[in-house]
Amino acid sequence: MTLASSPEGPFQFQPPPPEASGLQPQGWLRYLSFSLDHKVIGLQYMVCGFLFYFLGGALAGVIRTELASPISDFVSRETYNEVLTLHGTVMIFLWIVPVVNGAFGNYLIPFYVGARDMAFPRLNAVAFWLIPPAGLLLIASYFVQGGAAQSGWTAYPPLSLTTPALGQVLWILSVLLLGGSSIFGGINFIATILKLRRPGLQMMQLPMYCWAMLGTSILVVLSTPVLAGTLVLLSFDIIAHTGFFNPALGGNVVVYQHLFWFYSHPAVYIMVLPAFGLVSEIIPVHARKPLFGYTTMVYSILAIVVLGLVVWAHHMFTSGTPPWMRLFFTIATSFIAVPTGIKFFNWLATLWGGKIALNSAMLFSCAFIVNFVFGGITGVALAQVPFDIHVHDTYFVVGHFHYIVYGGTVFIIFSAVYHWYPKFTGRMLNEDLGRLHFLLTFVGFNLCFAPQHWLGLNGMPRRVAEYDPAFTTWNQVSSVGALLMAISTLPFLINVVMSAFRGKVAGDNPWQALTPEWLTSSPPPVENWIGEAPLVTHPYGYGAPADSVDLKVATGKEIWSGPGR
Amino acid sequence: MTSLAPGTSDAQARTAAAVGEASEEHGHAEHTDARLFGLATFLVADGMTFAGFFAAYLTFRAVNPLPEGSTYELELLLPAINTVLLLASSFTFHRAGRGLLRGDGPSCRLWLLITAGLGVAFLAGQMVEYFHLPFGLTDNLYASTFYAITGFHGLHVTLGVICILIVWWQARRGGRISAASPFGLEAAELYWHFVDGIWVILFGILYLL
Numbered sequence: 001m002t003l004a005s006s007p008e009g010p011f012q013f014q015p016p017p018p019e020a021s022g023l024q025p026q027g028w029l030r031y032l033s034f035s036l037d038h039k040v041i042g043l044q045y046m047v048c049g050f051l052f053y054f055l056g057g058a059l060a061g062v063i064r065t066e067l068a069s070p071i072s073d074f075v076s077r078e079t080y081n082e083v084l085t086l087h088g089t090v091m092i093f094l095w096i097v098p099v100v101n102g103a104f105g106n107y108l109i110p111f112y113v114g115a116r117d118m119a120f121p122r123l124n125a126v127a128f129w130l131i132p133p134a135g136l137l138l139i140a141s142y143f144v145q146g147g148a149a150q151s152g153w154t155a156y157p158p159l160s161l162t163t164p165a166l167g168q169v170l171w172i173l174s175v176l177l178l179g180g181s182s183i184f185g186g187i188n189f190i191a192t193i194l195k196l197r198r199p200g201l202q203m204m205q206l207p208m209y210c211w212a213m214l215g216t217s218i219l220v221v222l223s224t225p226v227l228a229g230t231l232v233l234l235s236f237d238i239i240a241h242t243g244f245f246n247p248a249l250g251g252n253v254v255v256y257q258h259l260f261w262f263y264s265h266p267a268v269y270i271m272v273l274p275a276f277g278l279v280s281e282i283i284p285v286h287a288r289k290p291l292f293g294y295t296t297m298v299y300s301i302l303a304i305v306v307l308g309l310v311v312w313a314h315h316m317f318t319s320g321t322p323p324w325m326r327l328f329f330t331i332a333t334s335f336i337a338v339p340t341g342i343k344f345f346n347w348l349a350t351l352w353g354g355k356i357a358l359n360s361a362m363l364f365s366c367a368f369i370v371n372f373v374f375g376g377i378t379g380v381a382l383a384q385v386p387f388d389i390h391v392h393d394t395y396f397v398v399g400h401f402h403y404i405v406y407g408g409t410v411f412i413i414f415s416a417v418y419h420w421y422p423k424f425t426g427r428m429l430n431e432d433l434g435r436l437h438f439l440l441t442f443v444g445f446n447l448c449f450a451p452q453h454w455l456g457l458n459g460m461p462r463r464v465a466e467y468d469p470a471f472t473t474w475n476q477v478s479s480v481g482a483l484l485m486a487i488s489t490l491p492f493l494i495n496v497v498m499s500a501f502r503g504k505v506a507g508d509n510p511w512q513a514l515t516p517e518w519l520t521s522s523p524p525p526v527e528n529w530i531g532e533a534p535l536v537t538h539p540y541g542y543g544a545p546a547d548s549v550d551l552k553v554a555t556g557k558e559i560w561s562g563p564g565r
Numbered sequence: 566m567t568s569l570a571p572g573t574s575d576a577q578a579r580t581a582a583a584v585g586e587a588s589e590e591h592g593h594a595e596h597t598d599a600r601l602f603g604l605a606t607f608l609v610a611d612g613m614t615f616a617g618f619f620a621a622y623l624t625f626r627a628v629n630p631l632p633e634g635s636t637y638e639l640e641l642l643l644p645a646i647n648t649v650l651l652l653a654s655s656f657t658f659h660r661a662g663r664g665l666l667r668g669d670g671p672s673c674r675l676w677l678l679i680t681a682g683l684g685v686a687f688l689a690g691q692m693v694e695y696f697h698l699p700f701g702l703t704d705n706l707y708a709s710t711f712y713a714i715t716g717f718h719g720l721h722v723t724l725g726v727i728c729i730l731i732v733w734w735q736a737r738r739g740g741r742i743s744a745a746s747p748f749g750l751e752a753a754e755l756y757w758h759f760v761d762g763i764w765v766i767l768f769g770i771l772y773l774l
Contacts, residue, residue, distance in 0.1 A: 119599040187606045195599035221610045226617035233621070233713060242702060242709040244621070250632050250706045255624050259617050 034129065036121035037526060041128050042107030043424060048128075049099035052090050052135055057486060059087035064448075064482035067475050072465040080465035081150035082142065082167070088153030089171065092267070093178040094135050096409055100274040101220075102128065102185055104416055105213050107424070109189060111517035111524075112207045114198025114533035119191035127184035134177035141170035152463060154260060157234060157245035157253050165238050172231045172238075179228045182270075186220030189213050198533050204298070205537045207515050208291060211298050212277025215305040219266040219273075222309065227263030230256060254319055261312035269308040271405055272372075273301065275412035276343055279365050282412075282419050283347055285513045286362040287354030290540040293346040300339035307336045317385050318392045326385050333383035340376055344369065360434030364415030367442050371407025375400055378453065393463075396456025402449045414441070414492070421496070422510045426522040427503030433495040437488055444484025451478050515539045604752050608759045611721075615763050618717065619770055622710045626774075635705040639772055640694070647690045648768050651722075654683035655761045658729075658754050665736065668744045677733040680757070684726040691719055711771060718767055721760045728753045 030040055031047070062083045066074040075083065106124065110117055118124045142148040146164025149155065149171035160168050193206070193214045234256065236242045243249025245256040284291045291297065313321055313329040321329075347369055356362065378400040382388050391397060414437070421429050451474040456462075460471045467475070509518040516536045520529045631637055657680045664673035700708040732753045735742040742749045 120603055123603075183607075183610050187603050187610070190606050191599040191603045195597050195602055221606060222613055225610045225614040229614040229617045229717075230621075233618075236709070236713065240703065242713075243706055244709055244713075249703075250629060252625060252629050252706075255621050255628075258624070259621060262617070 034125050036117070036125055038106045038110050038118045038121065038124065039524060039528075041124050042103050042105070044128050045098050045102035045106060045131075046104075048131060048135075049095050049103060052094035053099075054489070055139075056087055056090035056095055057489065059083050059090065060482060061486055063087060064479040066465055067467070068479040070467050070469045070472050070475075075465070077465045078147065078150065081152075081163075081463075082148040084463060085149045085152050085171070086138065086142070089138060089149075089175070090135070091405075092153060092271070093175060094131065094138070096271045096405060096413075097178075097182060097267070098131055099413055100271060100278070100409055101182070101189075101213070101216060102131075104209070104278060104420070105185070105189055105274065107420070108209060108517055109192055109213055110196070111520075111528060112210050112515065112539075113193055113196050114201055114516060114535065115192065115196040116527050116533075118188050119196050120188050123184050124188050127181045127188070130177045130181035130184075134174045134181070137170055137177070138174040141167045141174070144170065154264070155231075155234065156260075157237065157251075157256050158247060160234065161237055161246055169235055169238055172235045176228055176231060179224045179231075182220050183224050186217035186224070189217040190221065193217075198535060200535050201537065204295070205539070207539045208280035208294070208297055209274070209277035211301050212273045212280070215301045216270050216273045218305055219270050219308060223263040223266040226259055230259040230263075254316070257316050257319055258313065261315045262309075265312040265315060266308045268404065269304060271409050273304065275368070275409040276301070278412050278416045279347065279368055281515060282361055282365050282415055283350050284540045284542055285419070285511050285515075286357045286359060286365075287351050288357075288542045289350055289354040290542055291346070292349035292352075293342070294540070296342050297346055300342045303339040304336060307332060307339070311336065311383075314383050314388070317388045330383055330385055334380060337376065337380050344373055344376070359418070359431060360429070360438055361415045361418035363435065363438045364411050364418065364441075367438070368408060368411040368415065371403055371411060371445070375403030375407055378403065391456050393461055394456035395452040395460045395462055398462050399449045399452035399456060402452075406449070407445060411441070411445075414438075417496070419511070420517075421499070422506030423517055423522050423524070425500050425503070426506055427499050428506045428510060429499045429503060430495050433491045437491045437495065440484055440488030440491070444481045444486075444488055446481070448478050448481030448485060451475075451481075514541055598748075600748060601751060601755065604755060608756065612759070612763065615714075615717070615767075618710070618714045619766070622714065622770065625706055625710060629706055631707060632705055635708075636699050637705060637707040637711075638699060639711075640697070641772060643690055643694050644768060644772050647687050647694075648764065650683050650687045650690070651761050651764050654680045654687070655758055657683060658757050662747070662750055662754055665742070665747055665750055666744055670736065670738060673750075674733055674736055677729055677736065681726050681729040681733065684722055684729065688719060688722055688726070691715065714767060714771065718760070718763060721763070725753070725757050725760050728756065 030037070031044055035041060035044070062075060063080070066072065066080055068074075072080065106118065138148075144166045146166050148167040149160070150163040151160035151168065155168065155171065193210050197203075197206075233242075233244045237244050237246050237251070241249075243251040245251045245253050247253060280291055280297060311329055311333045313325055314333045317326055317329075351366075358366075378396070382391070382397065382400060418429055418434055421427075455471055455474050455478075458471070460467055506522050508521050510522075511518070514536065516534055516539070517524070519534045519536070657676050661673045661676035661680060664670075664676055695712075702709060702712045732742060732750050734740065735749055
């Protein structure tokens with residue numbers, strides 16, 4: 001067999017082997033360095049993301065404390081605006097997108113395609129190191145003259161043109177840096193998945209997370225530049241007093257909304273598609289069953305990518321959109337429920353009849369399915385024009401959004417941390433603390449966000465520090481839920497820090513998983529595998545009784561059912 | 566930990582199966598060169614930025630009338646000459662690439678210089694046009710959009726000229742770029758054709774439409 005020999009091609013490019021030069025620091029210091037190792041970069045994304053998660057969570061705490069009473073008493077109204085703007089920006093651009101794409105993507109994708117590193121290791125490091133300065137810029141904007149941006153994470157003009165200019169410009173700069181980081185990451189993922197696959201490994205044999213990251217990266221590459229261009233124009237409006245989006249100067253605010261949502265609706269899929277991929281890796285392992293409907297999973301991801309690009313105006317049904325546009329975007333949006341539903345039922349079918357281990361990773365994954373289907377249903381409801389007009393800019397939208405990004409993606413981030421922590425560190429996390437973390441998070445999350453649907457249906461507007469006293473009770477319930485969520489991070493933090501030193505030694509493959517990252521030591525060596533990368537053609541071949549076949553002559557396909565069958 | 570279930574030896578068997586299929590070659594750095602592919606992906610992203618600008622301009626044209634008393638008129642002659650210059654530069658760049666692959670270094674470097682010269686001539690033409698236009702950046706919506714789009718494109722041309730000069734320097738005898746390692750030149754050429762193509766679309770939308 002010559003499968004593993006070098007592929008044909010005019011170039012034999014050899015990326016510099018990470019840390020071979022001797023100039024790269026070793027030990028824990030490498031996590032603070034411009035390391036080119038995809039595993040180091042992945043963990044850099046992860047830790048950096050969690051730091052910003054705690055910052056964004058603290059800001060959310062300020063919001064919920066303020067909203068515990070109907071009058072503005074905890075912080076001033078301007079501060080409230082700044083806090084909610086920073087909360088949204090930090091959570092989206094500095095926590096979810098970097099962690100669910102950058103952290104897990106960088107760590108896992110090279111393993112999954114059987115490569116030693118990403119296609120462009122240096123670009124990869126640059127993409128990560130754009131994030132800390134962008135985050136610091138955003139934090140620093142709180143201390144400049146006029147304070148931080150106050151126009152929400154959407155920065156709609158003319159609001160963003162009338163709020164303090166300096167904070168808004170710093171906000172734009174920060175988001176531009178983060179957008180650049182995201183694009184560089186996306187290019188790297190596309191090139192790695194399409195060009196760096198181990199010889200002999202077919203696309204339809206890849207673990208599902210590769211497909212999810214491919215779809216996500218296509219969305220990143222196609223839509224993020226549009227946001228970048230739009231924000232540059234917005235900054236011209238603020239700095240140079242042009243009138244692109246300023247109605248007083250003949251500009252057009254609706255064009256801003258179109259361009260903004262052309263990125264920011266796909267951004268929702270950029271945040272949730274990788275979570276779909278991760279959950280598709282986690283569930284088969286802990287249910288000991290092959291992933292159900294591999295092919296339909298792949299095509300649903302591609303369908304979501306295509307449809308995700310043509311639904312943006314459903315955010316703008318109250319912005320004077322013409323009737324044909326409303327009709328088109330309602331139908332297109334409703335169509336997205338089809339591929340999403342396919343994935344949902346595939347996960348259920350994977351669980352069905354499995355030998356389910358209800359550990360922390362699985363609990364978070366199952367809760368994800370529950371939360372996500374609820375958020376999905378409210379999403380289909382929001383796509384309908386008459387309903388959307390009723391609840392537009394109310395807490396219903398806030399509730400729906402958090403069911404998708406928190407109940408969906410953040411639950412999966414936690415699930416994935418429980419699942420891959422043994423691989424990252426070589427030690428297991430404590431299961432009791434993990435289940436306590438799950439219980440507090442699940443109860444706190446639903447207590448916090450479920451009442452917001454009711455509040456929104458009854459007309460409580462979002463983004464305000466004061467509200468009608470009739471809404472007090474449910475707001476206080478929501479705030480108690482937020483408090484529980486804040487408390488829930490404590491067992492998680494204790495667990496992650498303590499287990500790194502005292503956790504039970506995990507061994508190479510504590511879950512008996514089949515995907516390639518488990519077929520090496522924990523933590524893996526710099527070159528990922530000592531020797532040749534394994535050729536895993538059936539990553540979900542669970543469930544066959546081990547003694548029913550002669551392992552000495554097995555080649556894989558005849559024993560394990562897999563995607564090809 | 567709790568999932569020690571039927572397939573206890575799944576993973577070990579998997580490794581065994583994989584090793585069976587793998588070659589005995591102790592492979593290091595079996596990575597392909599994905600650099601041109603990566604650049605092409607980046608250019609798709611870059612093209613989407615322009616697409617966003619064009620979409621904004623076309624929507625302004627459809628929805629926002631020119632305010633009373635403001636002017637927005639473009640001359641056609643100079644931009645048409647500029648278009649010819651830029652299109653010609655794509656051909657000269659191609660000649661340079663052919664020269665390099667033939668191993669004819671002097672021809673390659675000559676054609677690179679001609680290409681850079683055409684790029685500079687284009688930029689000079691655009692400067693002349695800017696100074697003669699009857700409107701400024703903040704005069705009205707169309708004026709702002711015109712300067713934003715052509716300026717963004719001009720930035721691309723400027724970067725392209727710098728890249729060509731770097732390639733010209735590296736293509737000297739004993740430099741990094743040669744017939745055996747033509748990546749730098751190929752990357753700059755791909756980028757230059759992209760900038761050229763964007764200009765053709767830009768010319769059609771901003772000047773002809």
